[in-house]
Amino acid sequence: MKRTLASSIFLFPILALTMVGCSSSSTSQSGGDDDRPSVAYVTNGVASFWVIAEAGVHQGGKDFDANVDVLMPAEGISDQKRIIEDLITKGTDGIAISPIDPDNQNELINRAAKQAHVITQDSDAPDSDRQCYIGMDNYLAGRMCGDLVTEALPDGGKVAIFIGRLEQDNARRRRQGVIDAILGRSEDPTRFDPPDADIQEGKWHIVGTYTDQFDRAQGKANAEDAMSRHSDLAGMVGLFAYNPPLILEALGQADKLGKIKVIAFDEANETLQGIVDGNVHGTVVQNPFEYGRQSVRILAGLTRGQTLAELEIPENGFLNIPASQIRRDNIDEYWDELKKNLGEE
The missing domain is CATH 3.40.50.2300 (Response regulator)
Structure with missing residues (x-):
């Protein structure tokens, strides 16, 4: 991997x-x-x-x-x-x-x-x-993101995870929460699946975790690589703020927007617009x-x-x-509050 x-x-x-x-x-x-x-x-x-x-x-x-x-x-x-x-x-x-x-x-x-x-x-x-x-609690927030994955893909399928680095405590816990929720496991923040693990359980196949050390070009390349390796990829999960926008960019250039489900973390502008446009199922925001x-x-x-x-x-x-889940039904209220905090209104 x-x-x-x-x-x-x-x-x-x-x-x-x-x-x-x-x-x-x-x-x-x-x-x-x-x-x-x-x-x-x-x-x-x-x-x-x-x-x-x-x-x-x-x-x-x-x-x-x-x-x-x-x-x-x-x-x-x-x-x-x-x-x-x-x-x-x-x-x-x-x-x-x-x-x-x-x-x-x-x-x-x-x-x-x-x-x-x-x-x-x-x-x-x-x-x-x-x-x-x-x-x-990044583990519980990760589980919230995993719940969004199961909503977006009720029939399961292949899923790739994208994150900046796993040296950080929050990143490790967040990623593990996603995996555990997708697979329907019990809560256990101490559990750790190796990042290069190819996990197949039931209807789910988590093909691996792609890290990039905050290298934006590599982040986009990771999304492209996952699509290339897995032509039947069903979902892409971006766990750092910049990951979902890069995923969306790669999907757009590959003419696969809407064909592969995107589940996000954090509140990048492109991510929120993706929810409005229907190209992102939802995001977990801090x-x-x-x-x-x-x-x-x-x-x-x-x-x-x-x-x-x-x-x-x-x-x-x-x-x-606490973290919150943002979907199409509450995106407008959340985005208005965010703009207010940033002084954009």
């Missing part, structure tokens, strides 16, 4: 600006008041998903009177490491991190936690010294706007001396912001 990762067509015009001229995107909201907490929001890459989170960070800066920076590593784990080390050197008060490879980043996160308040968001590093995690806003709320509060309990963080350290 060819294993590679895809990157997507960017959703909003401002994302293009995010990528220009640097490996990390930094935006500041500074009021010139040194007494305001300084909060940094570090993503795991550059994608439309993070543009929505960025809007939430800036709203949080206004709501909770903090100076905020959003930094998007464009060159993977080494770039993220450099960003975090720079923030430690600068003396940033609070850092919200989406770890790219948590198993190999605990030492870095622990070092940051000695100098600043550190939380994780979107993807967790549960064995680190981070103070809490903001996000959703709430990156609130990931950003809540990260600022918590880090600003911790900097000002509040406790996690006072900030209404559960004892398990997990602030759950």
Whole structure:
């Protein structure tokens, strides 16, 4: 099985600006008041998903009177490491991190936690010294996506899965949830099917998982490769924000839009338009706007001396912001709210 990762067509015009001229995107909201907490929001890459989170960070800066920076590593784990080390050197008060490879980043996160308040968001590093995690249960959200697959393909068939990278905790759990739901398995977040596994159970045949390491060209090539290898492919599941738009592009060029069911994750503009047009059955969406806003709320509060309990963080350290399923029947309401959060209305 060819294993590679895809990157997507960017959703909003401002994302293009995010990528220009640097490996990390930094935006500041500074009021010139040194007494305001300084909060940094570090993503795991550059994608439309993070543009929505960025809007939430800036709203949080206004709501909770903090100076905020959003930094998007464009060159993977080494770039993220450099960003975090720079923030430690600068003396940033609070850092919200989406770890790219948590198993190999605990030492870095622990070092940051000695100098600043550190939380994780979107993807967790549960064995680190981070103070809490903001996000959703990616395994359960994956199962929600798997349920959309079974809706779209009631007779089963061949399905290919596309995702950025599997080093991330959220990616592994999300993918496994999809597989388990499709196959009707019991809930078990510890289960792990190898990414190159060819899984055949009952009416389902999951032909494999294609990863791309955030390489957009490779992501599209992955979709083309899956169609080439499996002429009877019934469904394509894109689990990172940029995957579904790339799948749609590949299907369009192959004149297969509507012939292969597309099931998505996240809220890229092309994905939402695909639902409107009937080319995407549905998508599972997170709430990156609130990931950003809540990260600022918590880090600003911790900097000002509040406790996690006072900030209404559960004892398990997990602030759950649940995922939602979006289909044609609720796409308009969801998209209107998204545009409002982005200031597009």
